[in-house]
Amino acid sequence: MNTNNRARIQTNLESIVNGMEFQELSDKFDNIIHTRDEDAIEASLYHIARILKRIFNIETKFSIIDRTGQSPFFGFNLFPTFEDIKDISVKVLSNSTDDIIDIWQNTDDWYVEIDSNILYNSSKQFNAKEIATLLLYRIEQVVFNYELPETVTMIVRQALTSLDYRSNAVARSAICRDLYIIPFLTAAGYVNYTRDLPVDSMLRATPESEQRYRVAFNKILTNFGMLETVDRNTTEFEHTLNYVLLMIFESINDMKYSTRTLRFNVKKYVDGLLSNYVKAIMKKIFIKFTNVNGKVPALEASNPKMKEMQEKIAEQHIVEQVQAIYESTKIIQEFIDKHGFVKKVDNKEIDIIRIEISDMETSDDKIFLIERVYKFLSIVNYSLSLLDDPELGKRVRVSKSMLQKQKSELEELRQTILEAKIAPKKYGLYVKYPVGYEG
Numbered sequence: 001m002n003t004n005n006r007a008r009i010q011t012n013l014e015s016i017v018n019g020m021e022f023q024e025l026s027d028k029f030d031n032i033i034h035t036r037d038e039d040a041i042e043a044s045l046y047h048i049a050r051i052l053k054r055i056f057n058i059e060t061k062f063s064i065i066d067r068t069g070q071s072p073f074f075g076f077n078l079f080p081t082f083e084d085i086k087d088i089s090v091k092v093l094s095n096s097t098d099d100i101i102d103i104w105q106n107t108d109d110w111y112v113e114i115d116s117n118i119l120y121n122s123s124k125q126f127n128a129k130e131i132a133t134l135l136l137y138r139i140e141q142v143v144f145n146y147e148l149p150e151t152v153t154m155i156v157r158q159a160l161t162s163l164d165y166r167s168n169a170v171a172r173s174a175i176c177r178d179l180y181i182i183p184f185l186t187a188a189g190y191v192n193y194t195r196d197l198p199v200d201s202m203l204r205a206t207p208e209s210e211q212r213y214r215v216a217f218n219k220i221l222t223n224f225g226m227l228e229t230v231d232r233n234t235t236e237f238e239h240t241l242n243y244v245l246l247m248i249f250e251s252i253n254d255m256k257y258s259t260r261t262l263r264f265n266v267k268k269y270v271d272g273l274l275s276n277y278v279k280a281i282m283k284k285i286f287i288k289f290t291n292v293n294g295k296v297p298a299l300e301a302s303n304p305k306m307k308e309m310q311e312k313i314a315e316q317h318i319v320e321q322v323q324a325i326y327e328s329t330k331i332i333q334e335f336i337d338k339h340g341f342v343k344k345v346d347n348k349e350i351d352i353i354r355i356e357i358s359d360m361e362t363s364d365d366k367i368f369l370i371e372r373v374y375k376f377l378s379i380v381n382y383s384l385s386l387l388d389d390p391e392l393g394k395r396v397r398v399s400k401s402m403l404q405k406q407k408s409e410l411e412e413l414r415q416t417i418l419e420a421k422i423a424p425k426k427y428g429l430y431v432k433y434p435v436g437y438e439g
Contacts, residue, residue, distance in 0.1 A: 013205035016055055022132060022209075024051050030128035033119050058143060059109045063276065067117045071274055073224035074191045076138040077113040079277050080104070080184075082284070088149070089180040093160070093172050097150045097363045104149040111277045117224070125223050130216040133203065134193075137213060140202055142188055152187045154363040155238060156180060158418060159245040161374040165382070168374075169331050170322055171252050178285050179248045182269070185278050186244050192232040193220050244269075255322045259289050259315045290314050335382050342383045342396050345376045345406055353413055363422055370417045377410045 015021050028044040028051070035041060045062040052060050060078075067073070079085075084107045088100055118126055118134065126134075142148065160168055170176060195217060203209045221230055247269065251262035263286065270282045290311050325331075337343050353369060360366050384403050386392040396403075 013202050016205075017133075017136060017203055017209035018206040021051060021055055022129075022136075025132040025135070026128040029119075029131045033126075033128060033131070036120075052139075056139065056143070057108070060112050061109075062112045062114060064114045064116055064119065065274055065276065067115050067274065072191070072229050073117055073220060074113075074115045074189075074229070074274065075118050075134045075193070075220070076115070077189050077191070077275055078138055078142040079111045079113075079188050079275070080107045081109045081111070082181075082281055084109070085181050085184050085281075086178065088184055089177055092153050092156055092180050092184075093177075097153045097367070100149045100153045101146045105146060107143075110143060113275055113277060121223075125219045126216060129212055130219070133209060133212045134216055137193070137197075137201075137203060141192070148187050149184070150363050151237075152183055152241060154367060154422075155241045156183055156245065157367045158370055159242060159249070161370050161414070163249060165378040166326050166331055167249070167253055169328075170255065170325050171249065173321075173325055175255075175318060175321055175325075176248075176252055178288055179251070181281065181285065182248065183241050183244050185281065186241060187237075189275060189278060190232075190237060190240060191229055192237075193217055193230050195231050255318060256326055257319065259318055262289055289318060332382060335379050336395075340395060342386065342398075343379055344398055345379055345410075347406070349376065350406065350409055350413070357413070357416060357420065360417075360420055360422060366417060366420065366422050370414065373410050373414045373417065377407065377414070380407045380410065 025048060028048045031044040032041050041064070049060045049062065052058060080088075084103060088103050091099055091103070112135075118131055160171060163171060197203055197210065197213060203213050217230070247265045251259075251265050254261035266282060266286050266289075270279055270286075273279050273282070335342055353373060356365075356369060360369065380403050383396045383398060384400070384407070386396050387400055387403075398406075
């Protein structure tokens with residue numbers, strides 16, 4: 001993985017978490033929590049962004065989100081720019097996890113949303129140093145957590161193999177590409193304040209920073225502690241992403257008839273969001289499915305009748321494109337040999353997969369095997385579907401009993417691969433320092 005212009009934080013750690021730079025961060029947060037003057041707050045946020053630029057060489061734009069009702073405490077959320085996350089959505093379906101990680105790693109611009117309850121609360125739970133500590137924790141957890149894009153990529157690619165080959169073709173088409181922005185935004189906004197800091201956390205650099213985090217964590221637990229906020233395990237993270245993908249695939253499956261399910265699911269997702277930034281991105285995605293050739297976005301149409309007409313035209317246009325993919329003969333061409341017969345799945349290939357499972361070491365190994373099994377299963381299922389027609393069945397040169405046996409074996413292998421645990425790569429904490437920066 002390319003780590004040009006990035007260096008492991010070592011000698012600089014103490015300064016970042018408990019030295020001069022940390023004190024500067026804390027002072028600016030102290031200014032914010034003791035004023036309601038908007039200009040003064042903006043000035044302090046500007047200086048915080050400059051400090052983070054100096055420390056991590058990332059550009060940050062801050063906004064404060066008013067937390068209301070019983071919505072979960074989040075402290076800080078960080079999201080990549082729309083351009084960077086759109087680039088990921090284009091490549092996630094075909095590129096290696098390293099390619100996705102490289103985009104994440106080289107993302108320089110981040111939007112930071114601050115929970116108003118961490119700054120302004122009647123009982124003043126958090127002091128400025130605790131707030132600065134939680135910001136560093138979230139930067140470490142999102143910006144420099146390269147396991148995050150790796151894991152999301154693997155989950156997306158695995159989930160695609162749950163679809164039949166025609167739905168899979170639609171899900172991989174340009175029409176649906178922007179929908180894969182959603183799981184990455186979900187992952188970036190997945191808040192998890194852990195009781196115990198990760199072993200390689202920069203906050204472990206000094207006893208003071210570690211203790212400060214522990215105090216802040218206890219305050220979160222005491223005052224805001226919810227299942228949505230603290231000590232969430234890996235399984236819960238995976239379930240959250242799979243739920244989002246289920247919503248996406250449900251929408252895609254219905255798109256051959258209507259975009260109603262998609263629009264309903266997107267609206268439902270947006271209604272549950274606190275993030276103004278994510279809402280803005282979701283609006284862009286929504287407009288894509290209610291817009292015709294870039295003309296008159298339906299959400300912006302002032303005339304209700306014009307809006308309704310635009311939505312109907314857009315829906316018809318999308319449905320026609322999706323139906324064309326479903327009906328395309330290109331989907332099954334890779335199943336057919338040059339003589340017009342359905343390709344055979346060699347039992348030796350199945351045996352090779354069985355052996356290679358024990359040699360899986362990386363997420364890309366797992367993706368390769370699960371997609372290979374999926375390809376063979378698609379051929380087998382296609383063959384079985386042709387056997388129901390006496391004429392088309394002549395194109396299949398394998399007995400039904402053999403196909404059923406292969407299907408059973410491949411489904412078993414698929415489950416074995418899905419259940420296999422792959423340890424994420426260990427990247428450590430990298431920081432892209434400005435040229436000439438010496439720490």
